[in-house]
Amino acid sequence: MARRPRWRFGINRWWVLLFIVLGVVAAAAWPPIRPHVQLPAEVISAAPLITLPVIGPIYLTNTLVALLLADVILLGLALAVRRSTARGQMVLGGISAALEALLEALFNLTESTAGKRAKRIFPWVATIVLLVLVVNWMELIPGVDSIGLLHPAEGAAEGHPVQLLGVLGSLPVATIVQGALQESGATLGLLQADHGFTVVPFVRVASTDLNFPLALALISVVMTQVYGVQALGAGYFGKFFNARTLFNKPMFGAIDFGVGLLELVSEFSKVLSFSFRLFGNIFAGSVLLFVMGSLVPVFVPSMFMMLEFFVGMIQAVVFGMLTLIFMSQATAGHAEGAH
Numbered sequence: 001m002a003r004r005p006r007w008r009f010g011i012n013r014w015w016v017l018l019f020i021v022l023g024v025v026a027a028a029a030w031p032p033i034r035p036h037v038q039l040p041a042e043v044i045s046a047a048p049l050i051t052l053p054v055i056g057p058i059y060l061t062n063t064l065v066a067l068l069l070a071d072v073i074l075l076g077l078a079l080a081v082r083r084s085t086a087r088g089q090m091v092l093g094g095i096s097a098a099l100e101a102l103l104e105a106l107f108n109l110t111e112s113t114a115g116k117r118a119k120r121i122f123p124w125v126a127t128i129v130l131l132v133l134v135v136n137w138m139e140l141i142p143g144v145d146s147i148g149l150l151h152p153a154e155g156a157a158e159g160h161p162v163q164l165l166g167v168l169g170s171l172p173v174a175t176i177v178q179g180a181l182q183e184s185g186a187t188l189g190l191l192q193a194d195h196g197f198t199v200v201p202f203v204r205v206a207s208t209d210l211n212f213p214l215a216l217a218l219i220s221v222v223m224t225q226v227y228g229v230q231a232l233g234a235g236y237f238g239k240f241f242n243a244r245t246l247f248n249k250p251m252f253g254a255i256d257f258g259v260g261l262l263e264l265v266s267e268f269s270k271v272l273s274f275s276f277r278l279f280g281n282i283f284a285g286s287v288l289l290f291v292m293g294s295l296v297p298v299f300v301p302s303m304f305m306m307l308e309f310f311v312g313m314i315q316a317v318v319f320g321m322l323t324l325i326f327m328s329q330a331t332a333g334h335a336e337g338a339h
């Protein structure tokens with residue numbers, strides 16, 4: 001009778017144990033600073049990038065940096081897939097195979113929902129899903145939301161940036177307050193105890209800034225109307241202003257006209273639902289990671305990072321699927337929709 005092999009965890013368990021011990025030592029030596037939660041994006045440039053006539057000056061924010069990094073990551077993934085296909089590989093591997101599987105699943109879903117208009121709608125759905133997915137998963141990258149400049153906290157002098165020159169152990173911290181360079185022997189622990197400064201990260205997840213989901217929502221809703229007009233012509237606006245039976249059937253005509261106005265209101269409400277669904281979920285997840293990372297900085301944040309991994313993926317798919325449904329409904333005629 002053959003003996004059953006003993007269960008062995010392998011060498012990975014020792015790596016996990018080593019990282020836990022190192023995490024405990026690091027948390028004891030350099031305690032985590034107090035998390036700084038702020039709704040608007042933080043400005044990290046002293047001078048505005050551009051100044052528009054009506055809008056005014058536009059500064060470089062940490063969420064804009066995150067969005068630019070997400071674009072670079074997507075371009076890198078696209079070039080990696082192109083290089084793999086240019087070599088004549090019939091079967092892709094690695095990240096190229098994962099992207100192929102994701103895009104194939106999205107296209108099949110778009111084709112089953114939008115039918116003959118799938119080829120026009122699919123680029124929008126795939127772009128939104130990939131962009132939101134990369135942006136949401138950026139909060140899992142070490143350094144995002146955690147590495148940046150020290151600024152005066154509430155009650156301190158405002159409007160004067162503070163530059164961090166050293167944060168490890170007892171390295172001195174040089175602060176620039178009111179334009180004068182002052183050398184102080186304060187350590188990171190003392191800064192945490194005094195609560196005189198907060199960290200403004202260089203990179204902050206773009207989904208935690210309401211401007212990013214709002215811009216995506218406007219693009220999605222506007223292109224839905226464009227495709228609806230292209231598919232149905234001027235008759236597309238009939239579902240918003242339905243006055244065909246208002247005079248020959250006054251009662252039912254008034255009901256149809258009221259329903260059309262409700263449809264018009266729902267188009268504007270889509271922008272709000274799109275924006276706050278993505279913003280609320282990702283911002284709440286970031287706050288959860290901040291709090292758990294400051295209270296229990298060892299091992300426990302890993303479980304919440306796995307939770308945010310799935311939440312970020314689900315929100316990206318939901319945003320893309322709602323765009324797909326709205327575009328397919330807008331391009332379908334009344335008879336086609338009833339069928």
